[in-house]
Amino acid sequence: MAAYLKRLHHISLHASNVDKVVHELVSRFQFNVFAARLTDRAKQLALRRGSAVFVVNERPNEPVTGPQSRAWSSVTARDHQDLKCLYGAHAHYPVDTVSNVCFEVESVERALRALRDQGLCEFLQPPTEVRDARGRVCFSVLRSAVGNVCHTLIDCSRYRGLFLPGFSAVEPGSQTANPAHCPISHFDHITYACPRGSTAHITRWYQQNFGFQRFFIDRDEDEEEGYVLDHDGIGLRLTALEYRERSESGITPSSRDEEWPDCKFVIAESLPEQGSNQVDSFLDQHRGAGVQHIGLYTDNIATTAHTLRLAGVQFYSPPPAYYTEVGKQQEILDAGLDPHTLSQYGILLDTDVHTHTDSRITPSQRLLLQVFTKPLFGDNSFFLELIERRGASGFGEGNIRALWRSVQNEERERRNRHTLR
Numbered sequence: 001m002a003a004y005l006k007r008l009h010h011i012s013l014h015a016s017n018v019d020k021v022v023h024e025l026v027s028r029f030q031f032n033v034f035a036a037r038l039t040d041r042a043k044q045l046a047l048r049r050g051s052a053v054f055v056v057n058e059r060p061n062e063p064v065t066g067p068q069s070r071a072w073s074s075v076t077a078r079d080h081q082d083l084k085c086l087y088g089a090h091a092h093y094p095v096d097t098v099s100n101v102c103f104e105v106e107s108v109e110r111a112l113r114a115l116r117d118q119g120l121c122e123f124l125q126p127p128t129e130v131r132d133a134r135g136r137v138c139f140s141v142l143r144s145a146v147g148n149v150c151h152t153l154i155d156c157s158r159y160r161g162l163f164l165p166g167f168s169a170v171e172p173g174s175q176t177a178n179p180a181h182c183p184i185s186h187f188d189h190i191t192y193a194c195p196r197g198s199t200a201h202i203t204r205w206y207q208q209n210f211g212f213q214r215f216f217i218d219r220d221e222d223e224e225e226g227y228v229l230d231h232d233g234i235g236l237r238l239t240a241l242e243y244r245e246r247s248e249s250g251i252t253p254s255s256r257d258e259e260w261p262d263c264k265f266v267i268a269e270s271l272p273e274q275g276s277n278q279v280d281s282f283l284d285q286h287r288g289a290g291v292q293h294i295g296l297y298t299d300n301i302a303t304t305a306h307t308l309r310l311a312g313v314q315f316y317s318p319p320p321a322y323y324t325e326v327g328k329q330q331e332i333l334d335a336g337l338d339p340h341t342l343s344q345y346g347i348l349l350d351t352d353v354h355t356h357t358d359s360r361i362t363p364s365q366r367l368l369l370q371v372f373t374k375p376l377f378g379d380n381s382f383f384l385e386l387i388e389r390r391g392a393s394g395f396g397e398g399n400i401r402a403l404w405r406s407v408q409n410e411e412r413e414r415r416n417r418h419t420l421r
């Protein structure tokens with residue numbers, strides 16, 4: 001039996017300059033800092049937009065020794081004063097990175113029992129209880145099958161505080177946009193950049209440990225091969241996984257109070273034939289596999305991109321001809337959108353060909369709008385994406401190609417500028 005997950009709780013970043021990353025997420029991406037854990041040794045800030053929560057942690061410059069490697073069973077938040085990173089494994093990593101995807105579970109003990117039975121996991125932190133006046137949580141940390149990415153499993157069912165024990169409330173700032181101007185609601189997908197040949201192992205790891213299921217991007221996709229794009233300068237293998245809600249305690253998904261946000265996991269690896277590419281550039285920069293980008297869901301991508309652009313976010317754009325191609329222009333107009341608006345922000349439009357179980361949704365209604373932002377931590381590093389789905393649950397080939405090209409073109413121009421200097 002795989003371990004049961006309730007929902008995605010938060011995503012942790014580790015950065016050498018926490019203030020800079022938090023400033024970027026607040027002043028540009030319109031996240032709100034709502035909780036903080038500040039001690040002599042630790043700086044952890046929690047930021048939210050809709051149900052999407054990031055925790056930004058200070059990255060240590062040297063390997064961590066001491067209390068973090070000790071095992072506790074039950075402690076108060078105060079006992080954690082010395083810990084640089086609570087609710088994660090504070091491993092040394094040489095570059096800024098997305099370090100942890102934290103899942104909420106119903107019972108940490110039961111989840112760990114299921115994972116131990118599978119025998120595939122490396123456990124970094126035994127079950128640990130943290131308490132404060134508002135209650136207690138139990139968590140445990142394990143290493144994922146992807147580079148430096150860890151998963152914290154946490155049971156918050158007996159905690160009534162704002163976020164997690166050890167964190168205090170931060171008054172809302174006046175800086176961020178009205179939700180109507182920036183309707184980002186949740187994490188839509190997390191894309192891993194992985195070395196060639198590692199997809200099968202990663203897929204199996206998530207299927208066996210957590211019961212993730214394959215999400216076929218294309219109706220003709222081969223189960224083993226994944227979705228392969230291997231012509232016109234693109235060499236990309238994508239394999240997507242989704243977590244369909246199961247029930248551990250007999251509660252059917254529809255009767256649950258809060259539902260699992262539909263966040264897919266996408267595994268991307270490059271193919272050998274097509275030369276330098278964005279997956280391998282990420283692996284070089286990041287010194288190994290990891291989270292390449294995260295899709296932020298919005299129900300109005302044009303408004304969101306407009307707000308973010310005014311705040312200074314830069315987007316990758318396809319060549320201008322993309323918006324004047326006759327077919328594409330008509331597709332945009334048919335969707336009730338303005339080609340000029342989309343071209344201003346580099347927004348791409350596609351029709352999802354994923355086989356829909358709901359036959360009432362016709363192909364023309366299954367639209368997908370996406371735009372990639374420039375990287376957060378410097379060239380070739382982690383970036384964000386805005387995505388709006390109008391009946392489309394997958395990823396469209398046209399958008400993947402255009403997204404790939406827009407990043408490739410920019411990288412080529414940057415390399416050229418560099419050699420000319």
Ligand SMILES: O=C(O)C(=O)Cc1ccc(O)cc1
Pocket residue numbers: 191238266268278279295385395399400403404
């Ligand atoms: O479309 C998406 O958001 C994906 O996740 C697919 C993808 C993955 C990796 C790339 O370098 C480009 C596109």
